[in-house]
Amino acid sequence: MIAIWPLPGMPEIRPGDDLAEAILAGCRRAGLEAADGDIFVITHKVVSKAEGRTARILTDADYRALVADEAVDIIRRRGDLVITRTRHGFICANAAVDRSNTPDGTAVLLPIDPDRSAHRLRLGLERATGKKLGALITDTFGRAWRRGQTDVAIGISGVVAVLDLRGSTDHEGRELTATEVAVADELAGAADLVMGKAARIPVALVRGADLLGNGRVADLVRDPSDDLFL
């Protein structure tokens, strides 16, 4: 059984804040104690705020300039919508520059190195608890072909990214066709189910997934030369 708890009551995060401490305070408020194998899922916005990855924007032109700055490539453009590739290789709208849920006049950017951010967070959580944990940082991306956004992993530490079942056979001895499961993205979306709606809770705790490992977010980024939809 997998259990997913929201950790409500997180304070507004400011540059330099200790996220691990804030998360563990959230656990205590929720009556939860970290256990070996637990995976903490956190929306990138609080990570970026703690790391000072925000920018002043006063006008729509400022916003567009910031998007252009954060993007390494424009993939598609239609009206105000710009589909971009970020430095990390993510394909997403507006280079993931976010001006909702931010103090007025600022925008939140993605962490420079989200795996490193996740690693730092995981070490902080492990040191404070003495448990073996995983950390995922997430963002909300649109998809091709399907309506609606889902949360996906943008930073990973101590968690499997893609579960490789190649070589596994089914009970008839035939090789499985769906052989690489993007479990980090499935975890991110699962956690969003308790974070989501109007409440905007930025952290969730996932227990029982049995997915500690050594994934990196690059494992989830398809090589552009291998991509039929760029």
Next chain:
Amino acid sequence: MIAIWPLPGMPEIRPGDDLAEAILAGCRRAGLEAADGDIFVITHKVVSKAEGRTARILTDADYRALVADEAVDIIRRRGDLVITRTRHGFICANAAVDRSNTPDGTAVLLPIDPDRSAHRLRLGLERATGKKLGALITDTFGRAWRRGQTDVAIGISGVVAVLDLRGSTDHEGRELTATEVAVADELAGAADLVMGKAARIPVALVRGADLLGNGRVADLVRDPSDDLFL
């Protein structure tokens, strides 16, 4: 808190089998009793088998012919890989014709009308339990830009498909940017986390999501004229 249980020990499903009965037997084996708000997530393969949506294939040419038959459009082709649009509007590899985990010489097709299949299943489950339930039918699809497959909803009954937060504002009064959350896909992926790996458990029970509603899978299908990646 959301809890997700796998329902192991499902028998091999044959045409005409009562899926609701098989699922509730799985609940009893797992020591679970359905409660109002529970969502049952089931991989399409068992639904298709119960509905006789399988086909004989002896050769690779048979398989290719079947894929051509199930597809209404070829979106991309590279070597053996064919990205197709199905009658339902799904963009996926090989028109979702599946020959893993099937008796040798057969392939499993998608249900003709997966929402209707989900509806029938949900009514069966509700009649037997007296509870208000939801049912999702899933398949495993690849994505553009990101490696690995995730499970997504292909049939929906009694569950929200896309949670529309347009008009919601954040705590600064600014309208939320990520305003349409594909919760049915996030539920499908979450359920895969307990079904997945080699075990291939076809049914999961999700409790606590608070997502009963009136979604249809068409809500998740982006209109091709609105799609930048076709």
